[in-house]
Amino acid sequence: MxxxxxxxxxxxxxxxxxxxxxxxxxxxxxxxxxxxxxxxxxxxxxxxxxxxxxxxxxxxxxxxxxxxxxxxxxxxxxxxxxxxxxxxxxxxxxxxxxxxxxxxxxxLSGLYTSSGGxxxxxxxxxxxxxxxxxxxxxxxxxxxxxxxxxxxxxxxxxxxxxxxxxxxxxxxxxxxxxxxxxxxxxxxxxxxxxxKLVCREQKIRSRSGRDHLLQVYVRAGDLDKTEHAMRSLIASVAWDEARFGLSLDLDRFMIVAVSDFNMGAMENKGLNIFNTKYVLANPATATDTDFFGIESVVGHEYFHNWTGNRVTCRDWFQLSLKEGLTVFRDQEFSQDLAGSPSARAVKRIDDVRTLRQHQFPEDAGPMAHPVRPDSYMAIDNFYTATVYDKGAEVVRMMQTLVGREGFARGMTLYFERHDGQAVTCDDFAQAIADANPDSALARQLDQFKRWYSQAGTPRVHARGYYNAEMRTYRLELSQSCPPTPGQPDKAPFVIPVALGLVGRDDGRALPLQLVGENAAAGTERVLVLSETTQHFEFVGLDAEPVPSLLRGFSAPVVLEDTLSDAELLILLAHDHDPFNRWEAGQRLALNRLLAAVKGDGQVHLDAPVIDALRAVLHHPTLDAAFKELLLTLPGESYIAEQLEEVDPQRIHAVRESLRLQLAQALHADWEWAFDHYQVANEGYSPDAASAGRRGLVNLALGNLCLAAVERQSPLWPGKAYQRFKDADNMTDRLGALSALVGAHSELAEPALERFHALFKDEALVIDKWFALQASAPEKDGKVFARARQLLSHPDFSLRNPNRARSLITALCFSNPAAFHRRDAAGYVFWADRVLELDAINPQLAARVARAMDRWRQLAEPYRSAAREAIARVAARAELSDDVREIVTRALGD
Missing domain, CATH: 2.60.40.1730 (tricorn interacting facor f3 domain)
Structure with a gap:
């Protein structure tokens, strides 16, 4: 200290x-x-x-x-x-x-001991x-x-x-x-x-003809939970050779799982050290989400072998050179393994949700920083969503601007130039541009690199004008970016805007031919917005279209357009781009939530939206995982980010009201989905299709329990409890338990007790048990009281990062209504935990401290109470650099 x-x-x-x-x-x-x-x-x-x-x-x-x-x-x-x-x-x-x-x-930084090793x-x-x-x-x-x-x-x-x-x-x-x-x-x-470890081994031969030994080391007793990690590693080796021509360069590659670890995993050359959370999985103890997480993180750390190890960063300001690029690579890996276009879209939506939940608020808060930061007090504080997730979006925009094959050429040139060197973000961008000299990226490279140097989330404003006489559609795009600490004024970015035009009557994809073009028009293209305002005029349109903008989330921006509810309903029903179809559904729900929060607090789910959501649920070809995403309401934190002043309790009340209405209005449809999407009894598999079906069934069960508790019916809570007891895999068991806990059913308590008794010796499962209770929807202060009580549970420990995160992070980050209390008890809880953790593990303490980044956005009395709590932490004389940087920047005095 x-x-x-x-x-x-x-x-x-x-x-x-x-x-x-x-x-x-x-x-x-x-x-x-x-x-x-x-x-x-x-x-x-x-x-x-x-x-x-x-x-x-x-x-x-x-x-x-x-x-x-x-x-x-x-x-x-x-x-x-x-x-x-x-x-x-x-x-x-x-x-x-x-x-x-x-x-x-x-x-847990440097050389340390864990479980005797x-x-x-x-x-x-x-x-x-x-x-x-x-x-x-x-x-x-x-x-x-x-x-x-x-x-x-x-x-x-x-x-x-x-x-x-x-x-x-x-x-x-x-x-x-x-x-x-x-x-x-x-x-x-x-x-x-x-x-003292045991090992799963696998010998493989790469495409280059070289033999390698792959090893996964775990504690005795955990070997049966390593098969999926090994399969993921084999898939990673094969994918990197096939996609980018990058081969494993050592005789062996090792993964070691440890229970005490500050991060998810670490890409040390040839010897990756992993948090057990991202290695250990079998059907009885791990959910579908866990299986997908292991696949992603194993891929991420393996891909670092080239993007981070063979070519590393010159200084820590260039951290996104390796992390943003490698997040992009692991996202592409997971999408390619997903296979079907629908499953790929689900992965893309999940990544965007993560970006919006974590990075957009960071860009709007006191810790806002460019993808390539300009300064730091403690470098550990800059392992952020901006460096990782926004950095990945910057790389993705490069691929969008040069094409998939052009990006692969750029990667090849990058390694030819810099293998064995420590380089910069500029070096990477230059290689991609030089390999594609005729691309928009090459022509506007200096301007594109503002994504590395300017903080903040750009706003893209879109307005469309249809001329029936000329059969033209004129699209006006403009951009702006709010001030961030140290950067009051922003120059225009280079923003790729993927778009299509959708027929208003029949939903068909319309041709996109710009004025002056002679070539045959396609139905999707990428516009490049590089000025403050630009106009694009499309010809040959017999009726006014509905614009489908920012398809696939082609840039990390906030899109502001003038689409009406009727137009959003058209996109929800017909858009050929899955991301924008999902986005239309989210916006329809968000519009109603925001109107209620800003108004009298009364939210109403109207018939057109109910009918549209019902049609999605019964759609014959849409993927089950896609349906689950589309029928899940926007989260409370995301709703808060749309408001200038935030009352967390009001947001919670409005969202819970709409959640109940959705459960009641589609009750028969949820019953149908629960029955229709059951996975056949043929053994558990974490494949995307089966996982999607389980996810939709669990969403249906959650809604059915919520509606049943409201009308005091024992039917569906009883079915959920029976499913909880009979489940042969953790996804179904935890889904049923979550349904009971989320509905505040009387059966939740015995189910929680039974769950703990069943898995008391499985640390990662008990983490889920703590997290589920701390993140449950707040009701009459009971969830916060339970979380505070769990601090004294014999299984709780601040010294294990996973366990501390399972309770403290779940409450402070994932449960706004339980955390932001009018009596300020949540803020006292937060300050006490930050100070306790700082004496043990400053990195973990600093991450918990980030829960108060956006305190200035809060309404009173939350704002004053939050500031008092932050000031109490900042006043501690013996404070780590990690925490001091967070709280002093939050106060901004």
């Missing part, structure tokens, strides 16, 4: 390192209380930088020896750095010996907690690592690269393993594992 205000690091101050570390030879004598680390480095001066002292980063280390070319030298330690001066002009060897205490490392997490700046080093991503070295440990307690010894030697020590009491990674890498990609 540090007192006071931490220094701010600025992108404009970047300077190359004064020294390069070429090779690193590490030896670990592993002991939980006192681990010895011997670090032998080959170092040379950077001739492009004036001669200066060598400053190696280090935190929480006990320094025992420093040698240069085998001889003792003078040194000093200041500001968490080991400083050496008067070093040889020629390349030299530096040996540093230190000790650390892994069992005391509750931050050793694990590491070095991104972003954890390596300095292992040994003194130039802990920055542009210093890339070749590593050789020797691990020594008690053979009985730590039989598995792993590190990056290839195993080159192993054997026994001390007469067999201890053993060692020596690993070599042939590829230069920055320190943040270093990893080691020493633990």
């Amino acid at each position: 540090r007192e006071g205000t931490a220094a701010v690091t600025r992108r404009e101050d970047y300077a190359p390192p004064a020294y390069w570390i070429k090779t690193v030879d590490l030896t670990f004598d592993l002991d939980p209380a006192k681990t010895l680390v011997f670090n032998r480095m080959q170092i040379e001066r950077n001739e492009q930088v004036p001669v200066q002292a060598l400053r190696l980063d280090g935190e929480d280390l006990n320094l025992t020896r420093v040698l240069v070319n085998g001889e003792s030298v003078s040194f000093r330690v200041e500001n968490h750095q080991l400083v050496l001066e008067n070093l040889p002009a020629e390349p030299f060897t530096l040996e540093v010996r230190t000790t650390c205490a892994p069992e005391k490392n509750t931050q 050793f694990f590491t997490q070095c991104e972003a700046q954890g390596f300095r907690r292992i040994t003194y080093f130039l802990d920055r991503p542009d210093v890339m070295a070749v590593y050789t690592v020797t691990l020594k440990a008690d053979k009985a307690r730590f039989p598995v010894l792993l590190s990056n690269g290839n195993l080159i030697e192993q054997g026994e020590l001390d007469g067999g009491h201890k053993h060692y393993a020596k690993w070599s990674d042939p590829f230069p890498k920055p320190s943040y990609l270093f990893a080691l594992v020493a633990a």
Whole structure:
């Protein structure tokens, strides 16, 4: 912990390192209380930088020896750095010996212990907690690592690269393993594992004809939950070769699951360390969502092998170079594996919902920052939705502007130019543009790169004018972007707008021929909006069309148009673009919700919308997963983002009213869907079609229970409880339990007790148990009271990130009505937890602190009470840099 205000690091101050570390030879004598680390480095001066002292980063280390070319030298330690001066002009060897205490490392950054084993997490700046080093991503070295440990307690010894030697020590009491990674890498990609683990193995042969060994390591007893992770890894290897020609470059690739982990997973070269949440799954303990999450995260970390490892980021401001690009790649991977156009659309909608739920509010709050940030106090705070999800959208826009094949050419050029280098976002964009010199991206590259440098969510305003006499349709598009901290004025972006025109009478796709074009017109095209206002005129239209704009969500913007409810109903019924069809349904619901929140609080689900939603539910060809998404109302947080002033309790009351109306108005239809979409009794499979059917059945059951509780009927709650008891998979079991909890049925309590008894030894399942209770729809303060009570539950612990997130994050982020209370108890809960967590795990504390980013948007009395809670946290003298940055930016004083 540090007192006071931490220094701010600025992108404009970047300077190359004064020294390069070429090779690193590490030896670990592993002991939980006192681990010895011997670090032998080959170092040379950077001739492009004036001669200066060598400053190696280090935190929480006990320094025992420093040698240069085998001889003792003078040194000093200041500001968490080991400083050496008067070093040889020629390349030299530096040996540093230190000790650390892994069992005391509750931050889970650096080398730490979990369940009796050793694990590491070095991104972003954890390596300095292992040994003194130039802990920055542009210093890339070749590593050789020797691990020594008690053979009985730590039989598995792993590190990056290839195993080159192993054997026994001390007469067999201890053993060692020596690993070599042939590829230069920055320190943040270093990893080691020493633990008692079991392994699932699979040998594969890549398209290039090379043999590889794939391994997934878990605790004994969890091996039956690793098949899906292995299948996902095999699919990832095959997809990257097929889609981008990128092959696995090591003899083996390893995944290790650990229960104490701050992140989802980490892409360390050849040795990925994963949160158990994204490895362990079988039908009895994991939902369809879990299976899809594992597939996505396994793919994401594997794809980092090239986009992040072989080519890494020059500095942490370029974080989206690897993360935004790799999120895009894992999204494409999941879409390609989904297969059908409908399943691909479901994945795309899910990604956009995530962006809107997390990134759009970030862009509108005190932590708003560009995809490539300009400054930071704690780099861990910039592993954000903007860097990841908006960064992925920026890459997706590049593909939209150059085409799928053009993007693949750009990726090839990128690796030809930069393999083995630490580079910038500009380098990536330049490669994509250079590979497609005739594209709109190449012509407007400098302007396009404003997506990297400007924060905020652009607004695209659309107006259409039909001229019946000339048979033309004139579309006016304009753009603006609200001010963000430090950026009051924004220059125009390059915004690809995919569109189609839909027939008002028959819903058919109309030709899109611009004035002056001679070529035959298609029915979908991409317009490029690069000025403040532009006009596009289409010809040959016999009747006024309904515009379908921003198809597939072709840019991360807010679209503001003048479409009426009648026109939205046309798009809902006929739009050929699945995303815009879903969007039309969401807007129809949102229009009614917002009108009620802004008005008298009374919301009404009118007959045309009911009929349209009923038609969707019974549509013969639409995918079940798509129907579930379309028939799920916009969330309370998304509704709040549409308002200048937010009363969370009012939003909750209005949405719950509409949810009940939807349950009642479509009651017979929900009964039909519950019966019609049951998955045949042929064994569980997490495939997209089966998962979609289960999802729609669970949505129907939730609505049927809600309507039944309202009219005090025991029928459907009884059916849900029986389904809960009889389910042969976690998706159905948790779906039935959620239906009971969400409807506040009297059967919810015994079901929760039974669920806990069944799965008390399954940590990830108990996480679901906590999260379900903390995120249930609030009713009379009961949900908040339950969440506060659960803090004292024997199974709850702040020290395990998954468990802390399952309760605290679920309440503070996912349950606005339970969190934002008029008596301010939710804010007291939040402040207490942030301060408690900060003393244990600042990274996790900072993420929880983000729950108050948008406090200024709140109505009174919430606003004043929220500010008081934030100020209480900020007033704590011993506060981590991570949390201090969040709360001081939130206060903005």
